[in-house]
Amino acid sequence: MDHQPIYLDYNATTPCDPRVVEAMLPYFTQYFGNPASADHQYGWKAKDAADEAREQIAALIGAAAGQVIFTSGATESINLGLKSIAAKAGHIISCKTEHKAVLDTLAYLETKGLSVTYLDTNESGALSPAAVEAAVTPDTIAVAIMYANNETGVIHPVKEIGNITRQHNIAFFCDATQAVGKINVDVERDNIDLMAFSSHKLYGPKGVGALYTRQRRTLFAQQHGGSHEFGLRSGTLNMPGIVGFGKAAAICALEMQQEAQRLSALRDQLEQTMLQQLPGASVNGGHNRLPHVTNLLLPHPNAEQLLLSLSAHLALSRGSACSGLVQQPSHVLKAMGLNDEQVYRAVRFSLGRFTSGNDIDKAMMYITHAILHGEPAG
Ligand SMILES: *Cc1c(COP(=O)(O)O)cnc(C)c1O
Secondary structure, eight states: OOSOOEEOBTTTOOOOOHHHHHHHGGGTTTTOOOTTOOSSHHHHHHHHHHHHHHHHHHHHHTOOGGGEEEESSHHHHHHHHHHHHTTSOSEEEEETTSOHHHHHHHHHHHHTTOEEEEEOOOTTSOOOHHHHHHHOOTTEEEEEOOSBOTTTOBBOOHHHHHHHHHHTTOEEEEEOTTTBTTBOOOTTTTTOSEEEEEGGGTTSOSSOEEEEESOGGGOOOSSOSSOTGGGTSOSOOOHHHHHHHHHHHHHHHHHHHHHHHHHHHHHHHHHHHHHHHSTTOEEESOSSBOTTEEEEEOSSSOHHHHHHHTTTTEEOBSSSOOOSSSOOOOHHHHHTTOOHHHHTTEEEEEOOTTOOHHHHHHHHHHHHHHHHHSSOOO
């Protein structure tokens, strides 16, 4: 990749901000201590750094530092959160458009006796709070609904759902991996009890994430040995990763509002131009979306081939990052009522911190040229 394609797949992962890398570097060499070493300065220095990162991350989501548990990423946080909830038998309400990390964990828990209702969304991907309320039964112990969808950017009515869970005295678990650091997320305002998120979606390094927990005593460790992280997640802390995650969170807290404005202007320009120039194109997902995301149905029979033909110039994806060898048609778009033929025409554009206006101009040129002339622009 000497000549790098324009990257428009920020929902799959984000590059580390150079300021994040700079903050991390001393923790590989100079400050390499183990934060669990209580008897010397190397340990104290690492402990202080972990504490600071915990504060920075807590501040971004309106939590207290003691409510943040470090993990290896959102998938682990989701497992820890949902398996803790399901330690009690009962019923959980979730949604068909959740990320596979949630759906697969719930499917596993169903084999252990948990019962799950998977709610539908409407054709815009929106979930109604009334549908959540109507699904509550005397056995319901929790609602597991994501903050914003990774494929469409659709934002769920999280505050309203949080209110419903409060009224019924059930737990609210939220996969906020795409929302934290992009839009304002506040666990108090939104009445969230457990929330999973990840460093590598907000310009921090991969392999580190967090679980917010309102009350630590509601959690049950899934990994034992050494009592790190309040005994809830044993194992020596990934210090460079945690320092980077903290720095990334601090940068987001300062910059995300302005960044959201800049990116939504670029996104809207992209969306409108594509809809105008490509007859038959349409948007998947309603109006309440993350500022940097648009999922478009393009007038091309096969998005996979289109993206492959443009791969020297553009890095885009059809939906969520492909996890296995075979990419299944998007379960999110299918849940929104699209048929297979439509799903194969969908392309997700996710912009980010390093996306320029020039990048968007070029991306529009490449896509429209490929579709209207049937070949990549020279
Ligand atoms: C990326 C993502 C995950 C998984 O995060 P990892 O840190 O890669 O495990 C979970 N949920 C959503 C919505 C995501 O976008």
